[in-house]
Amino acid sequence: MLGLMYCSKMAATSAGRVLSLCRQFQKSFSISTALLLQQTNVLTSCKAQLSTFRPKFCLLHINNLETSLAQQCRALHTSQWRRGLEEFFDETPNWGEPTVKSGAPWTAKQLRTKSSEDLHKLWYVLLKEKNMLLTVEQEAKRQRVQMPSPERLKKIERSMKRLDTIVQERENALRLLQTGQERARPGTWRKDFFGRTFWYRFKEYPIPWYLNRRYKRKRFFTPKFVDSFIRLRIESHLHSKILKKKADLENKRKLQEKFSKHSART
Amino acid sequence: MCLSVPLSRYPLYQLGNPQLRIFRTNFFMTLVKPGKEQPPDTVQFQIPMEMTKCDVKNYLEKIYSVPVGAVRTRIQYCTNKKRNHLSQRVKRPDYKVAYIQLAQQQTFQFPEIFPQKDTALEPGSVEEMQDQFMQDEQQRQKADPRRGGVTEWFGL
Numbered sequence: 001m002l003g004l005m006y007c008s009k010m011a012a013t014s015a016g017r018v019l020s021l022c023r024q025f026q027k028s029f030s031i032s033t034a035l036l037l038q039q040t041n042v043l044t045s046c047k048a049q050l051s052t053f054r055p056k057f058c059l060l061h062i063n064n065l066e067t068s069l070a071q072q073c074r075a076l077h078t079s080q081w082r083r084g085l086e087e088f089f090d091e092t093p094n095w096g097e098p099t100v101k102s103g104a105p106w107t108a109k110q111l112r113t114k115s116s117e118d119l120h121k122l123w124y125v126l127l128k129e130k131n132m133l134l135t136v137e138q139e140a141k142r143q144r145v146q147m148p149s150p151e152r153l154k155k156i157e158r159s160m161k162r163l164d165t166i167v168q169e170r171e172n173a174l175r176l177l178q179t180g181q182e183r184a185r186p187g188t189w190r191k192d193f194f195g196r197t198f199w200y201r202f203k204e205y206p207i208p209w210y211l212n213r214r215y216k217r218k219r220f221f222t223p224k225f226v227d228s229f230i231r232l233r234i235e236s237h238l239h240s241k242i243l244k245k246k247a248d249l250e251n252k253r254k255l256q257e258k259f260s261k262h263s264a265r266t
Numbered sequence: 267m268c269l270s271v272p273l274s275r276y277p278l279y280q281l282g283n284p285q286l287r288i289f290r291t292n293f294f295m296t297l298v299k300p301g302k303e304q305p306p307d308t309v310q311f312q313i314p315m316e317m318t319k320c321d322v323k324n325y326l327e328k329i330y331s332v333p334v335g336a337v338r339t340r341i342q343y344c345t346n347k348k349r350n351h352l353s354q355r356v357k358r359p360d361y362k363v364a365y366i367q368l369a370q371q372q373t374f375q376f377p378e379i380f381p382q383k384d385t386a387l388e389p390g391s392v393e394e395m396q397d398q399f400m401q402d403e404q405q406r407q408k409a410d411p412r413r414g415g416v417t418e419w420f421g422l
Binding site for chain 1: 277278280289290291294295296297298299309312329330331332374377378379380381382383
């Protein structure tokens with residue numbers, strides 16, 4: 001009963017699959033052009049955005065060719081990108097290099113300008129990139145060799161985190177407008193056994209609560225004999241507040257003494 | 267609803283519920299070189315503990331368009347015996363391994379990602395001079411070949 005993964009990829013021909021899983025990976029410059037084409041195709045739905053080609057992280061494998069390739073992108077029709085398991089590895093020119101160039105991560109401000117469809121596609125681009133980096137990292141540990149440019153992983157993680165934040169913001173807004181619910185997961189204020197009030201988040205159960213023996217053992221109510229302890233806790237809390245206030249005043253007085261008005265020099 | 271974080275449990279399913287769809291997965295798979303010799307059509311992955319065989323199959327088919335035949339998984343238990351400088355037990359995290367057999371009689375060979383590249387040092391550079399100096403030092407430190415491998419300890 002497990003979910004299907006929604007993705008923008010479509011099925012390709014069997015010939016393409018065989019080619020992609022061939023033993024000898026194709027070492028040619030066409031791979032890097034195709035990579036850029038795929039990524040630009042994926043990220044920018046409209047061609048106008050190609051003109052504002054800022055060095056984003058996942059587009060920066062071919063940093064120095066951006067202007068010429070941008071023009072080529074407009075002319076060429078981008079075919080479907082089909083490489084299968086090759087996508088778990090970096091481009092062949094980068095194997096064995098001590099460092100691999102990469103650009104800045106996506107910022108939240110940049111991501112907010114993108115449409116939801118673009119963000120969805122970007123998520124998968126970042127996911128694949130992260131899988132590739134994890135593969136390289138593991139292999140480097142295996143071979144006891146330094147991984148080239150490990151900062152790429154952090155950049156990807158931050159970009160994904162920010163993307164998630166943006167998507168959550170949009171979902172929150174939509175939910176507030178449509179239903180008025182502030183939270184995605186339902187919950188309620190409850191008192192625990194010790195009289196403390198907390199936000200209880202609901203959990204999914206296949207049976208009602210009155211048939212759930214483990215749930216009934218939790219006791220979301222405060223018995224009578226706990227009242228005296230609650231009172232003591234309230235007293236200690238108030239006492240600590242007073243102490244803090246006194247400590248602040250004492251501190252202020254000492255500072256006043258040390259740096260009084262007439263001691264200030266021009 | 268975005269279920270992007272790998273939860274400890276999937277949402278409950280009861281008869282009549284719609285098909286569960288996960289948008290923007292948070293599962294990351296690492297392709298690893300097999301420690302033991304595997305058949306040519308087998309690919310080995312390290313996957314998060316929450317992933318199942320069906321998940322792996324769907325993941326590879328939908329995102330990477332790799333035809334998957336069979337998936338088998340196992341959980342590798344890692345030691346909790348090691349202790350740190352405070353003699354506290356330190357757990358090495360467990361991980362799940364998946365063995366994927368490719369469909370359509372395809373094969374996969376894990377490539378050499380870190381090939382030895384012979385970098386020719388440019389003459390006159392600092393690295394070249396350092397390299398030359400190290401080589402000279404090693405030559406100087408070597409024992410006299412006329413002694414035939416006998417150490418200096420044996421007088422004369």
